[in-house]
Amino acid sequence: MNLQDLTALKLGEAIKKGETTAVEAAESCFAQIKKMEPEVHAFINLDEERAMDQAKKVQKEIEEGRLTGPLAGVPVAVKDNICTKGLATTCGSRMLEHFVPPYDAFAARKLKEAGMVILGKANMDEFAMGSTTETSWYGVTRNPRNVQHVPGGSSGGSCAAVAAGECFAALGSDTGGSIRQPSSFCGVTGIKPTYGTVSRQGLVAYGSSLDQIGPIGKDVADCAALLQVIAGHDPGDSTSLEREPWDFSESLKGNGAGLRVGLPRDYFGEGLDEEVRRAVLHVAENLKEQGAVVEEFDLGLVPYAIPAYYVIASAEASSNLSRFDGVKYGFRAEGAEGLHDMYKKTRSQGFGPEVKRRIMLGSFVLSSGYYDAYYLKALRTKALIKQAFDKAFERFDVILAPAAPTTAPRLGESLQDPLKMYLGDIYTVSVNLAGLPAICLPCGADGEGLPIGVQMIADCFGESKMIQAARAWEKGGRF
Secondary structure, eight states: OGGGSSOOHHHHHHHHTTSSSSHHHHHHHHHHHHHHHHHHHEEEEEEEEHHHHHHHHHHHHHHHSSSSSSTTOOOEEEETTOOOOTTTTTTTTTTGGTTSSSSSOOOHHHHHHHTOOOEHHHHHHHHGGOSSSSSSTTTOBBTTTTBBBOOOOSSSSHHHHHHTTTTTEEEEESSSSSSSHHHHHOEEEEEEEEEEEEEETTOOOOOOTTTTEEEEEEHHHHHHHHHHHHOOOTTTOTTTTSSOOOOOOGGOOOOOOOOOEEGGGGGSTTOOHHHHHHHHHHHHHHHHTTTEEEEEEEOOHHHHHHHHHHHHHHHHHHGGGGGSSSSSSSSSOOSSSHHHHHHHHHHHHHHHHHHHEEEEEHHHHHSSIIIIIIIHHHHHHHHHHHHHHHHHHHSSSSSEEESSSSSOTTTTTTGGGGGHHHHHTTTHHHHHHTTTTTTEEEEOOOOOOOOEEEEEEETTOHHHHHHHHHHHHHHHHHO
16 A cells, blocks of 8 residues: 555544554655655755654554544644744744744644644745745745646645645645645645634734635545644634534535536636636536536626735735844844844845835835825725625625636746736635635646646635535546
8 A cells, every 4th residue: 555645534544444554654754755855845844753753652542542533643744834832933934944933833733632743844935925935045845746837835835745745734824825826736725714714823924814724635525624623713813713613524425516606707817828717617517517506707806806915915914024123033133233233134134035025015005104095995995805705605605716827837937027926816815805715626737737726715604615516526527
């Protein structure tokens, strides 16, 4: 039995049956990591000794009947902006190169409670600011499907690790598409849950009103099971929701019959690659054949989503990143003359170009004289976008859309034109502005063999319909 061919749930089942062990699963992942990492570079930090100790402990608890969950013993990667006790959390930045958290994030703690084995921290765009995982201080991650191309971002390391077979599942974070877009580029499945479903406690903040931790896996069932592990109300996070039910895996039993599916015309217009368009529309046709009702509609406000998102996200980033000044923790520049010089040199040397660009943009839109003209206007636009989705979900259970306008670009292309990189988020940022859940899963490949992903969006707390639709395509679709 080749363990790397198994899904996370199949591996968990094999461990319970005694066909393999948590230790053997972890060993197989580290063997795959040693094989793939020289080319892919999906991880920033690995802790093999700690992971193997954890695997031995978990295996003992499984054998004693104390760990019975479906993912017990399964190795997992964690994006490097999610705090892990005793394991460095760098956010892909020089600023936090030596930061070792004294506590686990809520989501990381839930992984451990479920008996999952954390292998290490996945590479990412610096402070989650980027769409290619090329802005990391620790080097670029390459797409395992074609190493001349980017894996997407900012959760590119997490998606690449799953795609390369270096782990069976991973956690990412999604501020404007950072789980869904790299899932599309790498040919894996990722979920951005309803805002507040997974606690942000221990997630290093980029845009606090937009950030959400979510699962990445080989298929819909793995993602549903992992979401079930990390979801839950957290009194330590004021944005954490009390909601029911939490049993996302129950939705896997349905099919496409009776689903109301919306196709927003605005998402299929100019700028969308023809191969991507055909692949996504093929999903719509397949769901229709299964008994779903598929209709086109006008969503509206799509051209305003990108400017509204980048104004709000950059404003929140400029506030959140002000804490990194070299005083309490993190990088501190040497040779400074006085406090203000220390601030200036530390932030100049500690942050990369993309982070500086967004901090400056955020500081500008929050400054006196521009706050009303830009930031407040963006907040009003955000409210209108939410209203447009509310109106759409009066008619539809899910909205079907591309996750990205193209397949994965070549390494180096996106960094030459940051504005073009920002426009690549056009199909994903609205979901975060409205706090909605969305899933991305494979639906084909282009002429070069690069994966294409389809995005399915649901109303707030509508993960069950979204997972049902995704599973229906996964079981019945062909590409």
